[in-house]
Amino acid sequence: MNGIIEGIYSFYEGIGAPASLLPLLPFLTVIVLIFAIIYTITRVLVKKRIIHTKTASFYLFVSVWIIGFLLFTVGPMIFSFYISFNKWEVVSDPKWIGLDNYRMLFKDTMFYKSLSVTFYYTLVSVPLQVILSLAIALLMNLKLRGIYFFRTIYYLPTLVQGVAQMVLFIWIFNPNVGLVNSLLRLIGIEGPGWFSSPEWSMPAVIIMSLWTVGGNMIIYLAGLSDIPQSLYEAAEIDGATAARKAWHVTLPQISPILFFNTVTSMIGAFQTFTQGFMVNGGPDNSLLFYAYYLYQNAFMWFKMGYGSALAWVLFVIILVFTALVFRSSALWVYYETEQTGRRKRRVRKKRA
């Protein structure tokens, strides 16, 4: 494979392709060739009436994704699984060491530390995020004047992302001149050092995560606007109070979205990286997030085998937690039955 790439590379070099394009051209050539082959094959199959034009078109179009899937997902997954059983420091050749990487994991105190940091963050911040964003969305769903103005304000923080957000919050939590401690001083409390204290650095990051619940809020709002008004009217005729309406109509109707937000927030939380990176793992490794520890191993110390093992453990953890939430969803997620779905469509058609 490498030989082919180099061959194409030197060909383009020979005909004087621009230097900045050179890394891309061999790759591009191979991809174009692959598509040409797929196209020709489907063309022939259609001509010989083995498959329909529709089938051919479908597979031709979807091959855009399939090729990427094989190249950037399946291939890497297999490779990463293989590498996790090797000792490999990039410069040398990979050396098979069986389960040693995984055994090493269980003796690695930093592994446990990063795991506990990540669990702490996930288990505290995700429920808070889910509850807060739902509460805000319910408020936003009231028919109040100027509500669009509020929606925009609550969404604005979401636009300050990643590094910029971390830069801002390191300063907001500055023990002397930061916003939070200035506020606390007003009510006579001397705030902690936040990012310089092992106990308070995590609460600081969790508070920071709550600042950007606007993204989840928007998704809830989209769901809330989908709830048929007739359900509320029926509840009102039965004399339901606002609280009962929220509990018996809104919540069941919105539960699939609640579920979606819970799963995505959880997966996102398990993958937290920037917050750990920007403070080098925080004081006493209190912000040594799992993804950051993985990054350190793979890209700072070039322990590719060990890093891959770490990645697979993370994958299993995320899979287990997602499965647990999926399992529990039968208890609290309400999906509309076929019949009401059909009725809803009819109503929609009538409106149209």
Next chain:
Amino acid sequence: MSVKKERKSAHKKVHWLAYILLLIGAVMFLYPFLWMVSASLRSLEEVAVSGMSIWPDHWRWDNYAKALTAFPFGRYLVNTVITTVFPIVGTVLSSSIVGYAFARLKVRGSGILFVLVLSTMLLPGEVTMIPQFILFKNLGMLDTLYPLIVPSFFGSAFYIFLLRQFYSRLPVALEEAAIIDGCGYFKIWWKIFLPLSKPALMAVGVMVFMGSWNNFMGPLIYINSDKWKTLTLGLAGFQGTYATDTNLLMAAAVVITLPCILLFFTAQKAFMEGLTFSGSKES
């Protein structure tokens, strides 16, 4: 009659309570934001004593000039624009054609394939990160912008899903006439579905913009030399070297955030509409 009145006054009370809660929340959500902007306009001495106030005594506009010349801002900006524009084009085109195929060309095996597409959403990027790095290393693409661009041209599960939802809802009559006229499916996608899905494509574009513009881990892994660094890398390095120049740091953060804010306000309607499709319950 009296019951109705009672209920109305109860409603009013609820509304007042809601307004108060919303206002308190709005202050909490907006204050850090305004604080950042005001700090970017202060002198360093003033920042140290400003406390809660958000009105600068002296407006130091030259902070911005200083912040932008403290690192090769122009070059980083160009790199960031490149790694944002190409992924937008790539994701929109590739996810749209794949989404279209899944929505309108139902053939044998398309259901299973779609489940496969959705399942990739659960896979954490960390698992494929190391091998992808090796792959790009072997292709000789390390320390270029290509690793940040190339994968987007192969579609991404979330956007394929979003666009499929959108295309599923368009009327069947659309393509029937075109087929009678002898249009191929590619032409139908290009001439009919792509132009019709502008709002959804706008939403996808905005989301890809936010993701690519703020992408940090990607550039951090693939880029080494100053020549190809992006703004987020620049800001992270800036935080490391100029940690005490808070005002300049805030100015840089404001500048990096500004395009996101501008884009949000111009594309707000399309963005919200596009999200409605993704959040929808229809399967």
